[in-house]
Amino acid sequence: MPQRTGQAGAECLEELSGLTNLAKITSSPDPQAHYAELRTQWGSVAPIEIERKGDTVISGWLVLGHAENCHVMRDELQFSRNAANWRWNYDDLLPPGTAIGAFTPAEPRPTAFYHDDTERQRLREPLDDALEALDERAVRDQTTYMCEKVIERMGVSGAGDLVRAYCQPVGFLAMTTTLGFDLETGGRLMTDAATVVDGDGDEVAAALTRTLDTVMEHIGRVRQDGGQGLITHLVSHKNFAHDVEIATSAIVPVSGAAIFLTAWITQTLHQVLADRKFAARVSGGRITLDGTLDEVLWHRSPISHSPAPRYARNDVELGGRLIRKGDALVMGIAAANADPAAHTDDQRDKIDNRSHLSWGTGPHACPAPRLARLIARTAVDHLLRHMDITLRVPDGGLPWASSPWVRHPTQLPVTWHRAADHGAIG
Known part of the structure; x- marks a missing residue:
């Protein structure tokens, strides 16, 4: 049980011990039980352990409440995305080789992901413009082709791991193809992206370096020979000062494909395959495919x-807690989506309700929700349309990402x- 010091609501992170580790929550059979326990003890903002390196515990605040998450995400004047504002960086407290250190450099990379205010606007605009210029029909056709090739590789029948056989290659390669990479390069990027998601600090740093090199090489080829895809749009944008800005901006959707698309496709297929009542709602047309994804x-x-944590620019109160200048705040997306304060008992409120925070909100909201939904919808629909699949859950249950x-x-x-063709899900 975490130990408190000082007056209620004014805990100092560095003086707390026994904090819950973030990875322990995500990899547990029931994350919501952890969130409920934290809410009971701390309210809508709770201290957590982000990472442990040797004897050093890197701590932060986990924002559990839906309203509190929205407030932090929308207020970049008070809560910065620039990790130069994190006390662990400016006081040089981070041990070498941490994974969080590779994600949150003290010298922010030149992409909107790590910046605020006018610099964020300058670097975000090219990505928004490039995404707007994409031909969604072409993206759907490319994704369908990718699904067909992966299913063909799976064979007429077989047994194995659906994540490795289908979810990961379809989601990731569809995104990298949209960016303009060939399949061989997309495969290399997929390997490095998996390391970024789940490697240790040194592995993450090396994978990020390889990814940057690969994207820079691609930009050079586009400049010389032309090309198609999202990166081609980025190369010609007036806002970028140099190619490193283009490359680091392109890496955002590459990482998004690794972190988000694979997980979204996997979770959706798991929901349909594991829950017979839910599967009956899908096959019976009582819930559309978009409804399933939501x-x-x-x-x-x-x-x-x-x-992407936020960092308090000044001492500020949030959810009854004193957040001190330089503290890190981790956006608790899954906790916020389940926040009882964000729900009512009226079932009509749930119809076509997309006020969840899985895309984020505010100036740093996900730039590509339409693109991600198009790829995920096509991937799930194509598999369920063309394959009969039975989930075989082992006695110990399914392993969850660490x-x-x-x-x-x-x-x-x-x-x-x-x-046989079952027909598309509605």
């Missing part, structure tokens, strides 16, 4: 905790065989 975003959010940020089964043991 159900997952609400109740099984692929992003449990945002991998990442502090993302939640999905790392394996879905299944048997499959090619089916």
Whole structure:
């Protein structure tokens, strides 16, 4: 049990011990039980352990409340995305080789992901413009082609891990193809992205360096030979000062494909395959495919905790807690989506309700929700349309990702065989 010091609501993070580890929450069979326990003890903002390196505990605040998450995400004047404002960085407290250190450099990388205010606007605009210029029909056709190739590789029938066989390659390669990479390069990026999600600090740093090098090489080829895809749009944008800005901006959707799309597709298929009542609602047309995807975003959010903390610029009160200048705040997406204060007993309030925070909100909201939904919808629909799949849950249950940020089964043991066309889900 964490030990408190000082007056209620004014705990100093560095003086607390026994904190719950983020990865322990995401990898547990019941994360909501952890959130409920933290709410009972601390309210809507709770101290947590982000990472442990040797004897050093890197701590922060986990924002559990829906309203509190919205407030922090929307107020970049008070809560910065720039990790130079994190006390662990400016007081040089981080041990070498931490995973969080690789994600949150004291010298922010030149992408909107790490900046606030006018610099964020300058770097975010090219990505928004490039996404707006994408031909969604072409993206859908590319994703369908990718699904067909992966299903063809699975064979007429077989048994294995659906995550490795389908969810990961379809989601990731569809996104990298949209960016303009060939399949071989997309495969290399997929390997490094998996390391970024779940590696230790040194592995994460090395994978990020390889990813940057790969994207920089691609930018050079586009400049010389031209090309298609989202990166081609970025290369010609007037806002960028140099190619490193283009590359680091392109890495955001690459990482998003690794962290978000694979998990979203996996969680959706797990929901349909594991829950017979839910599957009956889907097959019976009582819930559309988009409704199915939203159900997952609400109740099984692929992003449990945002991998981009905010940092308090000054002492501020949030949820009855004193957040001190330089403290890190982790956005508790899955906790916020389940916050009892954000729900009513009226079932009509749940119809087409997309006020969940799986996309974030405010100036740093996900730039590509339409693109991600298009790829995920196509991937799930195509598999269920063309394959009969049976989930084989082992006696010990399914293993869950050990990442502090993302939640999905790392394996879905299944048997499959090619089916007659069932028709698209509504």
